[in-house]
Amino acid sequence: MMTTPVPPHRARVVGAVRLIGGASVIAILFLTFFQGGAVNGLNPFDYFGFFTNLTSLLTAVVLILVGARCMAGRAVPGWLVEARAVATACMLLVAVIYNGLVPGTGSAPPWVSLTLHIVFPILLALDWLLIGDRGPMRWSRLWILAPYPVLWLVVVLVRGATDGWVPYGFLLPERGAGTIALTGFALLAVLGAAGSLVWGASRLPGLVRPAVNTD
Numbered sequence: 001m002m003t004t005p006v007p008p009h010r011a012r013v014v015g016a017v018r019l020i021g022g023a024s025v026i027a028i029l030f031l032t033f034f035q036g037g038a039v040n041g042l043n044p045f046d047y048f049g050f051f052t053n054l055t056s057l058l059t060a061v062v063l064i065l066v067g068a069r070c071m072a073g074r075a076v077p078g079w080l081v082e083a084r085a086v087a088t089a090c091m092l093l094v095a096v097i098y099n100g101l102v103p104g105t106g107s108a109p110p111w112v113s114l115t116l117h118i119v120f121p122i123l124l125a126l127d128w129l130l131i132g133d134r135g136p137m138r139w140s141r142l143w144i145l146a147p148y149p150v151l152w153l154v155v156v157l158v159r160g161a162t163d164g165w166v167p168y169g170f171l172l173p174e175r176g177a178g179t180i181a182l183t184g185f186a187l188l189a190v191l192g193a194a195g196s197l198v199w200g201a202s203r204l205p206g207l208v209r210p211a212v213n214t215d
Helices: 008-035 051-071 078-100 110-130 139-145 147-162 177-201
Strands: 004-006 208-210
Touching: 008 051, 008 110, 008 208, 051 078, 051 110, 051 147, 078 110, 078 139, 078 147, 078 177, 110 177, 139 147, 139 177, 147 177
Parallel strands: 004 208
Antiparallel strands: none
């Protein structure tokens, strides 16, 4: 598969699509947050305590940053490529866990769940596959997948043991430390598999490569 460089005006289109996509996800998240105020008490710590919501927000920010550089015709720095790779893997985890283990749960409107759990992960995967503005990810850097979800899990478990709030039933304290530990390892294993797909796909050239100026 050959990568075809695209002229600057088409590169700006790629950037604009990323900007619009990221901004749309942020708008959906905050619209849902304020509309569901009666349920969540407008508590951002609870709302963004859900892995889907927090990961979608962070991924949207990454997508906006990548899109802005693309529109400006600037190369994407290595740290941002890595952030995009981790975000893509985490959103694939969201899609797998929600659609495979807990479909139909949650209080969000169906169209919001469809967007965040299916549409957004698919679009991110396609963006990673088709747009060749990322080089091959080093396998020795696969460990960067772990810090964010591990930190999220630690915070959730601390909250569950203190104020009793947990976002998902499979993390309830009454399930026992052993069961929760196994659940955590299983989630990390799925994330590792998703990350391996993302890392492997980074070796494909993509269909198009936005023309950029290096910094």
